[in-house]
Amino acid sequence: MSWLKSIASSAAVAAALAGAAMTVSVANAEDTIKVGVLHSLSGTMAISETTLKDTILFMIDEQNKKGGVLGKKLEAVVVDPASNWPLFAEKARELIQKDKVAVVFGCWTSVSRKSVLPVFKELNSILFYPVQYEGEESERNVFYTGAAPNQQAIPAVDYLMSKDGGEVKRWVLAGTDYVYPRTTNKILEAYLKAKGVAPEDIMINYTPFGHSDWQSIVADIKKFGSAGKKTAVVSTINGDANVPFYKELGNQGIKATDIPVVAFSVGEEELAGLDAKPLVGHLAAWNYFESIKNPANSEFIKKWQEYTKNPKRTTNDPMEASVIGFSAWVKAVEKAGTTDPDKVIDTLPGIETPNLTGGIAKVLPNHHITKPVFIGEIKADGQFDVVWKTKDLVPGAAWSAYLEGSKDLVADWVTLKCGNYNSVTKKCGG
Amino acid sequence: MLKSIAAAIRRLSLTIVAIVAVTIVQPVLAADIDGTIQLLTTDGYSDTIEAIGQLSTSGHPRALAIVQALSDGKLQFSDSAKKVYIDTGAGLVDAATGDAVATPPADVSDVRQNNRVRGVVQAALGALSLFNPDPQKRREAAEAVFKSRDENALPAIDASLAKETVPEVATALKIARAAIVLFKSDAAEADRVVAAQAIQVAGTQDAVALLRSLPADAPKTVVNTAQASAKTIENNLALWSTAQNAWYGLSLGSVLLLAAIGLAITFGVMGIINMAHGEMVMLGAYVTFMVQEVIRNHFPSLFDLSLPIAIPLAFIVSGLVGVAIERTVIRWLYGRPLDTLLATWGISLALQQLVRTTFGANNREVGSPSWMSGSFQLGQLSITWGRMWIIVFALVVFAGLILILKKTPLGLQMRAVTQNRSMASAMGIPTPWIDALTFGLGCGIAGIAGVALSQIDNVSPNLGQGYIIDSFMVVVFGGVGNLWGTLVGAMTLGIVNKFLEPVAGAVLGKILVLVAIILFIQKRPRGLFALKGRAVEA
Numbered sequence: 001m002s003w004l005k006s007i008a009s010s011a012a013v014a015a016a017l018a019g020a021a022m023t024v025s026v027a028n029a030e031d032t033i034k035v036g037v038l039h040s041l042s043g044t045m046a047i048s049e050t051t052l053k054d055t056i057l058f059m060i061d062e063q064n065k066k067g068g069v070l071g072k073k074l075e076a077v078v079v080d081p082a083s084n085w086p087l088f089a090e091k092a093r094e095l096i097q098k099d100k101v102a103v104v105f106g107c108w109t110s111v112s113r114k115s116v117l118p119v120f121k122e123l124n125s126i127l128f129y130p131v132q133y134e135g136e137e138s139e140r141n142v143f144y145t146g147a148a149p150n151q152q153a154i155p156a157v158d159y160l161m162s163k164d165g166g167e168v169k170r171w172v173l174a175g176t177d178y179v180y181p182r183t184t185n186k187i188l189e190a191y192l193k194a195k196g197v198a199p200e201d202i203m204i205n206y207t208p209f210g211h212s213d214w215q216s217i218v219a220d221i222k223k224f225g226s227a228g229k230k231t232a233v234v235s236t237i238n239g240d241a242n243v244p245f246y247k248e249l250g251n252q253g254i255k256a257t258d259i260p261v262v263a264f265s266v267g268e269e270e271l272a273g274l275d276a277k278p279l280v281g282h283l284a285a286w287n288y289f290e291s292i293k294n295p296a297n298s299e300f301i302k303k304w305q306e307y308t309k310n311p312k313r314t315t316n317d318p319m320e321a322s323v324i325g326f327s328a329w330v331k332a333v334e335k336a337g338t339t340d341p342d343k344v345i346d347t348l349p350g351i352e353t354p355n356l357t358g359g360i361a362k363v364l365p366n367h368h369i370t371k372p373v374f375i376g377e378i379k380a381d382g383q384f385d386v387v388w389k390t391k392d393l394v395p396g397a398a399w400s401a402y403l404e405g406s407k408d409l410v411a412d413w414v415t416l417k418c419g420n421y422n423s424v425t426k427k428c429g430g
Numbered sequence: 431m432l433k434s435i436a437a438a439i440r441r442l443s444l445t446i447v448a449i450v451a452v453t454i455v456q457p458v459l460a461a462d463i464d465g466t467i468q469l470l471t472t473d474g475y476s477d478t479i480e481a482i483g484q485l486s487t488s489g490h491p492r493a494l495a496i497v498q499a500l501s502d503g504k505l506q507f508s509d510s511a512k513k514v515y516i517d518t519g520a521g522l523v524d525a526a527t528g529d530a531v532a533t534p535p536a537d538v539s540d541v542r543q544n545n546r547v548r549g550v551v552q553a554a555l556g557a558l559s560l561f562n563p564d565p566q567k568r569r570e571a572a573e574a575v576f577k578s579r580d581e582n583a584l585p586a587i588d589a590s591l592a593k594e595t596v597p598e599v600a601t602a603l604k605i606a607r608a609a610i611v612l613f614k615s616d617a618a619e620a621d622r623v624v625a626a627q628a629i630q631v632a633g634t635q636d637a638v639a640l641l642r643s644l645p646a647d648a649p650k651t652v653v654n655t656a657q658a659s660a661k662t663i664e665n666n667l668a669l670w671s672t673a674q675n676a677w678y679g680l681s682l683g684s685v686l687l688l689a690a691i692g693l694a695i696t697f698g699v700m701g702i703i704n705m706a707h708g709e710m711v712m713l714g715a716y717v718t719f720m721v722q723e724v725i726r727n728h729f730p731s732l733f734d735l736s737l738p739i740a741i742p743l744a745f746i747v748s749g750l751v752g753v754a755i756e757r758t759v760i761r762w763l764y765g766r767p768l769d770t771l772l773a774t775w776g777i778s779l780a781l782q783q784l785v786r787t788t789f790g791a792n793n794r795e796v797g798s799p800s801w802m803s804g805s806f807q808l809g810q811l812s813i814t815w816g817r818m819w820i821i822v823f824a825l826v827v828f829a830g831l832i833l834i835l836k837k838t839p840l841g842l843q844m845r846a847v848t849q850n851r852s853m854a855s856a857m858g859i860p861t862p863w864i865d866a867l868t869f870g871l872g873c874g875i876a877g878i879a880g881v882a883l884s885q886i887d888n889v890s891p892n893l894g895q896g897y898i899i900d901s902f903m904v905v906v907f908g909g910v911g912n913l914w915g916t917l918v919g920a921m922t923l924g925i926v927n928k929f930l931e932p933v934a935g936a937v938l939g940k941i942l943v944l945v946a947i948i949l950f951i952q953k954r955p956r957g958l959f960a961l962k963g964r965a966v967e968a
Contacts, residue, residue: 042786047892166545205936208940210892212887213682216675219671226638226642228642247886251805256545270793281543281544
């Protein structure tokens with residue numbers, strides 16, 4: 001009977017060969033997987049977003065050197081939404097419908113994310129969002145690889161309350177007037193009050209985008225800080241307005257040892273454009289710093305600087321989040337064996353991929369990831385010196401446990417299949 | 431006999447004890463700083479703080495040098511050699527001995543600091559440099575002690591106070607002494623009350639903070655006196671804060687004036703709605719950046735002159751761009767304000783993107799020359815040199831522009847053309863060229879404004895956008911076609927803004943100002959200083 005077996009096996013081989021030939025021909029017809037990049041390359045947000053576009057292109061390049069994904073090369077489709085929120089939605093539609101991309105990496109501001117959400121839902125595609133944000137959201141089509149408030153703001157406040165942070169008793173919450181600072185400050189205010197901080201020890205201040213004359217506000221902060229209690233500023237001031245803010249702090253002689261400022265949107269990229277000496281000692285809370293010594297990080301920085309042909313090119317937190325998002329997507333596609341959005345979305349929770357600081361980023365059922373939290377002090381060369389970090393990885397929470405109306409909500413796309421399941425009313429929908 | 435033997439033995443034993451003591455004490459002193467040095471090599475913040483505490487009370491001759499090096503970020507350590515070094519710039523010296531190190535170990539790295547360490551370093555440095563020959567240094571030392579209230583510094587303060595001859599330093603020392611006594615829980619109650627009153631002399635926000643932070647378990651009389659002192663200082667400061675707001679207002683006003691004054695020419699005098707005005711300001715800022723780059727790389731000694739050099743260059747660059755825009759685009763659109771608005775809006779976007787692709791989207795660093803850094807004290811007002819020079823500069827530019835318009839032939843022709851074009855043309859004035867030059871002048875002045883604004887704002891492609899709305903607001907409010915109106919308008923808006931900001935917040939303040947201007951324009955459509963005459967009616 002052995003001849004029968006051998007016939008059968010050779011037939012199987014022949015069939016397999018034929019099948020392979022067919023897939024090859026199919027692959028030739030459509031031999032790339034398209035990846036959409038939706039970051040502003042012009043307008044106000046270009047300062048931050050251009051780097052993320054380069055990061056995704058760099059990751060695609062690296063992946064293609066390794067042979068691509070599922071035997072196909074990746075191909076980037078880059079569009080420019082020009083810092084114009086409605087244009088984000090238009091360009092997202094164009095990417096998904098016209099270019100037929102398998103996945104989109106993009107957006108920076110929360111308003112741009114909110115503007116593309118309906119498009120991703122309607123056309124059922126995947127968005128990886130790589131920036132720290134205000135939380136209070138979990139969508140089936142979006143994966144949030146940046147920090148949720150419990151992965152940045154809350155640990156930063158905890159640090160300032162600790163002995164090493166100066167045992168701060170009085171708080172200035174200063175922010176630019178838009179959704180991210182307003183929501184973050186609402187959460188922080190609730191958290192501080194829960195920790196026993198009196199309402200008169202919290203000062204909240206909002207300024208317009210690009211505010212450049214900080215004289216009277218800094219004088220106010222100085223006055224607020226002279227009530228005899230250790231005071232700190234928690235800054236959600238948007239990137240560009242930070243430079244004049246810090247300059248004014250220096251002008252009025254407020255040192256980091258008097259009133260430290262901990263910022264959530266000041267990174268290596270922002271410091272690259274200014275003299276960091278007056279800022280020494282002020283803090284930033286992130287999930288990644290370029291200065292963190294780690295083999296994975298050193299190798300990434302080396303390759304990145306080779307790719308950009310700029311030996312001084314810095315790296316930053318949203319870049320790391322982009323890298324994590326990209327590797328998680330590649331792993332999920334390989335595991336699922338397809339780029340079909342439904343299958344990839346179902347495969348992604350549970351995927352683990354190493355981050356650049358020696359830990360593991362795990363995609364959670366609420367579409368956020370686990371992250372370490374670092375507090376860094378600004379050094380004179382514009383880099384950060386990590387002075388504190390969380391012991392364990394912190395899982396991202398979509399809904400804050402400190403806000404009324406949000407603390408009962410649960411996001412779980414694996415078992416509950418819902419982004420805002422109310423654990424009290426037992427209903428999906430908030 | 432026995433007695434004398436006993437006495438001799440006692441004497442001997444005393445000597446032995448003394449000798450032993452001396453021999454022990456000697457190495458103990460040396461070992462002390464050795465132990466301190468060891469603490470600095472552990473790379474832990476608490477150990478570093480411990481080490482600084484030991485150094486400041488050790489009386490060791492190298493203590494000041496080590497703490498100073500730490501404060502300057504020049505202190506380094508080697509874990510393998512268990513030694514600490516000071517980086518002199520020319521090479522390393524051993525921190526404990528001051529000897530040069532020929533071959534430093536491979537694992538030398540900075541002694542790390544956080545804010546807690548920095549605070550302790552400043553306090554220790556204060557206590558250690560109370561006897562510095564430089565009075566300025568002694569004053570800073572006294573202020574550091576005032577902040578740290580380190581009881582160990584009290585003898586040093588007293589010693590220093592006894593021989594202090596400079597009155598200001600003596601006052602600072604007295605205040606520092608009072609601060610220590612006030613917080614010294616074992617000091618006599620009467621002394622602490624006197625101290626609480628003495629601090630009132632300082633009159634600063636810091637003094638209020640200090641008086642307010644007195645622990646609640648202090649004697650009641652002391653707490654009450656401290657509170658009363660704080661109250662007195664605060665009342666005094668409230669008066670100063672009005673002056674401070676007025677000053678901030680003038681400062682903001684001068685920035686508005688600088689940004690708007692070029693527009694007062696192109697929009698006010700010529701009637702062109704130039705949306706690319708902000709980009710002319712931005713170009714001026716980038717010229718400053720480039721001038722500084724060249725100076726940094728080739729003539730570092732000229733850095734303090736970078737702004738005076740940049741001013742004419744910025745004027746020329748922005749002016750030429752302005753003339754080019756007028757000749758190629760605007761001259762075809764005279765009398766069609768809507769088309770001009772759209773065309774210049776397009777030009778503004780194009781210029782922004784051009785700069786973004788040439789220089790990158792990131793902010794560029796423009797440094798401040800030494801004469802624009804730092805601040806000086808006027809009573810309780812702290813006035814920064816940078817802001818001060820910008821006010822002066824804005825007024826000088828304004829005066830210069832008035833002179834050009836009123837006293838030069840070009841100014842005469844400009845006014846003639848804008849007031850009555852056909853008549854001016856009939857008198858032989860080449861009106862098209864005067865148009866181009868006037869527009870160029872307005873843009874050039876915007877470029878000069880960019881030089882000044884590079885000192886206080888981000889030099890990025892978006893720089894101009896932040897000023898365009900404010901500029902139009904100033905010109906419209908002040909009165910179209912009137913330079914004095916622009917001056918008064920800018921200063922008024924600046925001051926109103928700064929008095930509103932502490933009360934209403936920055937966002938609401940801006941909205942209120944905008945609403946007020948809209949209402950004002952309803953009442954007086956031509957602004958504060960309206961032009962009168964036939965030209966206006968035409």
